[in-house]
Amino acid sequence: MKILKTVQKVPGGLMVIPLLMGATINTFFPQALQIGGFTTALFKDSATAFIALFVLCNGAQIDFKQAGQPLYKGAVLTFVKFVLGALIGWIVGRVYGHAGVLGLTPLALVAAITNSKGGMYAALAGQYGDSTDVGAISVLSLNDGPFFTMLAFGISGLANIPFIAFIAVLVPILIGFILGNLDEDMRSFLAQGQVLLIPFFAFPLGAALDFRTIIKAGAPGLMLGVLAAVITGLGGYFATSLFGKRKAVGAAIGTTAGNAVGTPAALALADPSLQQYVAASTAQVAAAVIVTAILCPLIVSYLDKLDKKREVAGASA
Numbered sequence: 001m002k003i004l005k006t007v008q009k010v011p012g013g014l015m016v017i018p019l020l021m022g023a024t025i026n027t028f029f030p031q032a033l034q035i036g037g038f039t040t041a042l043f044k045d046s047a048t049a050f051i052a053l054f055v056l057c058n059g060a061q062i063d064f065k066q067a068g069q070p071l072y073k074g075a076v077l078t079f080v081k082f083v084l085g086a087l088i089g090w091i092v093g094r095v096y097g098h099a100g101v102l103g104l105t106p107l108a109l110v111a112a113i114t115n116s117k118g119g120m121y122a123a124l125a126g127q128y129g130d131s132t133d134v135g136a137i138s139v140l141s142l143n144d145g146p147f148f149t150m151l152a153f154g155i156s157g158l159a160n161i162p163f164i165a166f167i168a169v170l171v172p173i174l175i176g177f178i179l180g181n182l183d184e185d186m187r188s189f190l191a192q193g194q195v196l197l198i199p200f201f202a203f204p205l206g207a208a209l210d211f212r213t214i215i216k217a218g219a220p221g222l223m224l225g226v227l228a229a230v231i232t233g234l235g236g237y238f239a240t241s242l243f244g245k246r247k248a249v250g251a252a253i254g255t256t257a258g259n260a261v262g263t264p265a266a267l268a269l270a271d272p273s274l275q276q277y278v279a280a281s282t283a284q285v286a287a288a289v290i291v292t293a294i295l296c297p298l299i300v301s302y303l304d305k306l307d308k309k310r311e312v313a314g315a316s317a
Contacts, residue, residue: 007199015123016297018199022206023290033207043203050201051119052172054126057193059176060186061131069132070173073243074139077253080239081143084232085113086152098277103220107274108281111263112228112288114148116140117255118169119205124297126194128304129249135177138170140253149263208258209290217287224284225291229254233299248303255292260285 007013022043025032033044062070089110092100100106118137125133180187214221233254240250264281268274 014127014195014198015120015202016294018202019206019209019293022203023209023211023293024206026207026209027211030210042200044207045204047119047201047204047208050197050204051122054193054197054201055122055134055137055169056172056176057190057197058122058126058131058134059173060180060190061194062135062173062177062180063131064177064181069243070135071139073132073240074136076239076242077136077236077250078139078143080235081116081140081232081253082114082148082152084235085110085115085148088113088227088231089152098274100277102223103218103280104224104284105277105281107264107267107277108220108224108284108288109227110152111149111260111267111281112224112256112285112292113232114143114152115257115260115263116143116232116253117205117257117289117293119201120255120293120296121252123198123202124252124300125249126198128252128300129247133247133249135173138173149260150267205293209293211290213283213286214290217283220280221284221287222291225256225288225295228256228288229292229295229299233296237303246307248300248307251300251303252296254296254299256285256288258289261289 007017034040089106092104092109093106095101096106098106100109118140121140122134122137125136176190180190217224231254233251236250236253237246237248238250240247261282264274264278264285268278
């Protein structure tokens, strides 16, 4: 059987297929991965550790002379993600109030759009970009939490700046960077982890999702996921032209991280007037997590193929 080749034929297959498998099992057989031992450790609880090792392996591929590029790319993509989410939420809030439009609340819009899934960005950057693209996660990790959402709502004084989160993500990248620059053999050895680890952390990421969340959120939840994936994905894609050559990997910011589900409740603690919108917003953001996890890899893959076709057409012209 040609399992690997079949998976690779699917856009973003190394990420999407294991993720969907994990989500399917968690939706219909949630206890199957909770039997303990190696099974739970590998298929349910391993995502963070594997992603950490993945970014370490990618950090080893960053040449010392290119150290500034990851920070620059991360800053630009983080800025794009924040501005788009804050602007959309502000416009909807100003025009329609906290109740929102078409069932979508400003609370859900800002929470879902300003927040991105670092693990998926790293995986797609490793597949469609280079080591400097993966290194951008050291800055992108700053939007993986409620800080930017609170900032967008004008209550950033009530949030703690997640500086320690930035450091925690940076450490594995820095260790890989040091090892790769001290020893070329170590760089080559760790390069194998750039592809090998992707399906192994994609599955447990999927095992944290539940397809029933989409049903509960209804059409607004689906719409929110599409908006987050398409608007910020295209925003990130066009922003990469600032790096020189436009890259499809910029669209990898078009996701909503799982921890964004708790952001509406966190904001309501800071501003009690938002409490009545928490339940609907939470369901919508949860649906966006699942929808963007499926759509984002497909969008990145499509844009990558589109760019390659343009390159071929330009070369033959």
